[in-house]
Amino acid sequence: MWQTLRQRYRLQPTSLAAFLESNCTVSKSPTAALHRNSSLVVAETNSLCIFENLVAEESLARGLSLNKTQRLLLFYVNRPCVVVGRNQNLFQEVALRRAAADGVSVARRASGGGAVFHDEGNLCFCFITHRTRYAPEKTIQLIRLGLCVNYAIDPARLTTTRRHDLFLDGKKITGSAMRVQREIAYHHCTLLVDTPLASLGRYLHPEGEYVAFKTSSVGSVRSPVTTLAESVHIASGQGAMASLKRDMAEFFLTEGDRVLEAAAPWELDVRELRQTFATARHCCADTPLFSLDVVGAVAADMSFIEGEGRRAASGDLATLGEAVHKAASKDWAYEMPAFTSTVLLSSGELQRRLQALSVWPDVVRLSSLAEEQLLAALQQCVFADLVGCGEVVAETEVGLHLLTTVEHRLVTSVTVRRAPSTDAATRAVAPLGGYSGGWVERYLSALLVGHACDAAVEGLESLGDITAVVQGLVHETGSLCPELPDVARDAALLMVARVLLNVWRDKNVFDLSR
Structure with a gap:
């Protein structure tokens, strides 16, 4: 399976520094991933650490220079962890003692949204665009339509919400969060593939014995959940995750422009999309998937690279190692409203x-x-x-x-x-x-x-x-x-x-x- 994917994908191991250095300027070399004639690029990280992957997102948001037609799709997978939104209250969202006892990390991201559980059965997507093309109501359709096309799901079964979450048969399968940072915007979301559903209930609840709790923090909206393995009966395990990643990457590369440029992509004809995708997906055979060495960049304490014309903002850290240390710190975890x-x-x-x-x-x-x-x-x-x-x-x-x-x-x-x-x-x-x-x-x-x-x-x-x-x-x-x-x-x-x-x-x- 892995050799097949390598041949299909042209997996291209790339240092994070090299990727950013070649894509941080307005005028790029023809060999750069996001050169003038390239509008859609797919990458993944080689890390399973939530803190490293959140910092990888930050490095791309700070370092990439994108024109108004360019989009990057970043995949990553994490070891078991709970991730809360920027202004959420830890004590209201997470079973902190149980997470600590089970070795489950608790992280705070820089974007909004609610608390989510990640593990190796959960695929994370991050769509990075120019801020003028920030449209989470469209990028969520890339996941919805990609699932419909690849796995013959009736589009009526997959619905979205005003928060840009995705529901399958009335049960949540994807949660979203967004951030706009200077010229760059990103929409990141989870996709429950074969995560044990008991894990969500095990960690996503408060443990305190509170008579009352007063906070201005935004609470999570609790919903029934499901997984692709449970509701669509796709295969589970590492091979299934690799296949899903391949299928969604190919849909993004072949149909991404059509979906994102549509005035109302939720109205696109799924049967027609299936036909065009089946015909065009072979064109992705020579398209590289960039495997970004995030682990090595953090170990080397790589300096952040700023996109052309930008300076580090107040409070921005200088290196990835410093940023990972902050992301994993108690002080950042407690960075929430009084x-x-x-x-x-x-x-x-x-x-x-x-x-x-x-x-x-x-x-x-x-x-x-x-x-x-x-x-x-x-x-x-x-x-x-x-x-x-x-x-x-x-x-x-x-x-x-x-x-x-x-x-x-x-x-x-x-x-x-x-x-x-x-x-x-x-x-x-x-x-x-x-x-x-x-x-x-x-x-x-x-x-x-x-x-x-x-x-x-x-x-x-x-x-x-x-x-x-x-x-x-x-x-x-x-x-x-x-x-x-x-x-x-x-x-x-x-x-x-x-x-x-x-x-x-x-x-x-x-x-x-x-």
Whole structure:
């Protein structure tokens, strides 16, 4: 199969630098891929890394000089990863812990759109054009019509949306995102070929236990999904992906101009397209498919090449290695609009978490109290500061809402509010408006504000001065500090502090950075 494809395609391994250097000027050599008489070119990358492939797209957008009739189709495939849109909120889109546990990368692209899952069963397309020919409503038709022509799919089964997504039998098969960057525009999209559908549900959902979540980020539009293997019954595996790539490349090269120049390509007669394509596709036999050495370019830390007449924009990085490092960084992953999350700490959960700590039996012994008495004292310490709740905290379930605002990875505020009670007696005694956060708010603010939300807290989650932590607790709790021998008091307060911090971190999914 591979030898057949090499003969059919004339696969042409090319360094990324050489490809860009020969195609970055307005006047090009006759040997350049995008020379004056060449309007349609197909390339692929040799990388399976999402960060490298996103940077490869950036290098082409920055480096190519295209006239108004020239288009480049870039193919690439990634190892398992989740990719979110430029302004999306990670915590609302991705099961971050599950992805980390499974070795699935999480990336943020520079274009918009929603969250998508990529793997080796997912073919990525990137259509790069001059900005004056930016028309995603037409480029999505290249995929739709290419599938209809190559795989005898009834065109009525394949429909598009205003977001330029593609649906097969009412189920999503392609998601799109776009970007216009100076003179160049690109429309990139995915095509689910034989990706296990369970993987999408496994990673494309939030894991946080949020009572509320406030953000201006754009959320993904959830839709039922399918694959070509499932709905069209094409073969699966590496050979099928290579065949699909070949078929779609040949359709692009033979029918691309016709589709893109049509006023309404969605109205083209598919039967006629099949006939002309069957006749003309042999003309692609000598057309090269450029295999761009992205892996080598990143390893060599190749400098970005700017198209003729352009300068690097503010914030643009100088080399591909730097760009890949940024794309894979936590800071870029957190580059999203500010958000405020709300999680709940209930009195029942405080009790359960305290009793689950390995040091709990020792602290009970040090306190010289019965277990129930120590629990009651610590419940009072945390919850009795709620106005009017002191007399009912022991008999009813009460709770605190922990509100956290994060901006560019940093915690900018922590606010604590009384959670609405489901108990009528508590609601009558403690109206919602009466609580101002108390010592819990002051203490969490001192620990967290101004620090990265995924940074370890010294003394509680990493090495640090535990004495300062205890002194801060004793000072902040004031009259609510449990009356215990000093050693037992300090140990009990440390347990409370760890539970507060663990609830905040666990429910927000603000896991410690590695």
